[in-house]
Amino acid sequence: MMLREELTKMNERNLQSYPGYALRRAANAMIGDLAKRLEAHGTRVVDATALLLIADNPGTTSSAIGRSLDIQRANMVPLLKRLEDAGLIERKPIDGKSLGLFMTAHGEKQLAEIRATIDAFEAELIARIPAKHRDHLLPALNALWR
Amino acid sequence: MMLREELTKMNERNLQSYPGYALRRAANAMIGDLAKRLEAHGTRVVDATALLLIADNPGTTSSAIGRSLDIQRANMVPLLKRLEDAGLIERKPIDGKSLGLFMTAHGEKQLAEIRATIDAFEAELIARIPAKHRDHLLPALNALWR
DNA sequence: GAATTTTGCTATAGCCTATAACAAAGATGG
DNA sequence: CCATCTTTGTTATAGGCTATAGCAAAATTC
Numbered sequence A, B: 001m002m003l004r005e006e007l008t009k010m011n012e013r014n015l016q017s018y019p020g021y022a023l024r025r026a027a028n029a030m031i032g033d034l035a036k037r038l039e040a041h042g043t044r045v046v047d048a049t050a051l052l053l054i055a056d057n058p059g060t061t062s063s064a065i066g067r068s069l070d071i072q073r074a075n076m077v078p079l080l081k082r083l084e085d086a087g088l089i090e091r092k093p094i095d096g097k098s099l100g101l102f103m104t105a106h107g108e109k110q111l112a113e114i115r116a117t118i119d120a121f122e123a124e125l126i127a128r129i130p131a132k133h134r135d136h137l138l139p140a141l142n143a144l145w146r
Numbered sequence C: 001g002a003a004t005t006t007t008g009c010t011a012t013a014g015c016c017t018a019t020a021a022c023a024a025a026g027a028t029g030g
Numbered sequence D: 001c002c003a004t005c006t007t008t009g010t011t012a013t014a015g016g017c018t019a020t021a022g023c024a025a026a027a028t029t030c
Helices: A003-007 A019-037 A045-056 A062-069 A073-085 A105-128 A131-145 B002-008 B019-039 B044-055 B063-071 B075-086 B105-128 B131-145
Strands: A091-092 A101-102 B089-093 B099-103
Touching: A019 A045, A019 B002, A019 B019, A019 B105, A019 B131, A045 A062, A045 A101, A045 A105, A062 A073, A062 A101, A062 B019, A073 A091, A101 A105, A101 B044, A105 B019, A131 B019, A131 B105, A131 B131, B019 B044, B019 B063, B019 B105, B044 B063, B044 B075, B044 B105, B063 B075, B063 B099, B075 B089, B099 B105
Parallel strands: none
Antiparallel strands: A091 A101, B089 B099
């Protein structure tokens, strides 16, 4: 039928030549996939990322995490509340106003599973890239935001 | 001072080795930059993308655009309303239930400026990538979502 | 010690996406 | 030709993430 013909032949040539478009689509697909996998652990991508930072930097603060991940201080509040409510982290005063962030035993255990999921995901992601392009992706991407 | 020392030394090694993390950060930085530039034309990234598709596929439909860009039919409604309200596109019935999308003269004029902005943006984006990695980015990204 | 900055937080609004449901029209298969 | 999917465009609504403004208390700077 006519209309269907036109649709499947949708001209996307212009979009496909834009690296910016490919970057957006690839990132969206990637994030969506990872989010679905982390959901199985009751976690979100941002939460898992924050958790990784806290585990590697015991005693770090909400502000420091925010600066590192480019998350506004205000938006760190509900994020850390989720992690604390889930019993994954705890906050201990390190001076009169700052709160140090620390993993709980339960948090460490959960993170081990999360890490395994992320590592498997990253491995699959890399495997999807043709070998001859593989090693170029990370340096190319890093040039775009660092 | 102690605390500051710790913050600037934040351990991010684990994150930095993840292509997925770099992909997310690069895409966010890129989208943010482009969004800011398109704002000067009173347009959003998604709207501009849809506009490009409509211009290259006169008479295409809301559903077809949505399928092509992975946007739900429901979410196409406000998007197309914005384009129509701005006088950039018009809708003409192509059968009893489908509406064909067409650029207006004003839309074509606006799109010319938007295209120039996007092209300049994409050129700068590519220029930021070290030459030896440059040609690998697009094929690597496309392998991740197509 | 006064002025400035930082920290953690509340409240709120916006953008984009996801789901469910609906009526009308179109396509399909006997 | 008729009954049964399927498609289209739409409303309504909720959720996730982000951005802004403002605030009090503490820390830092000069």
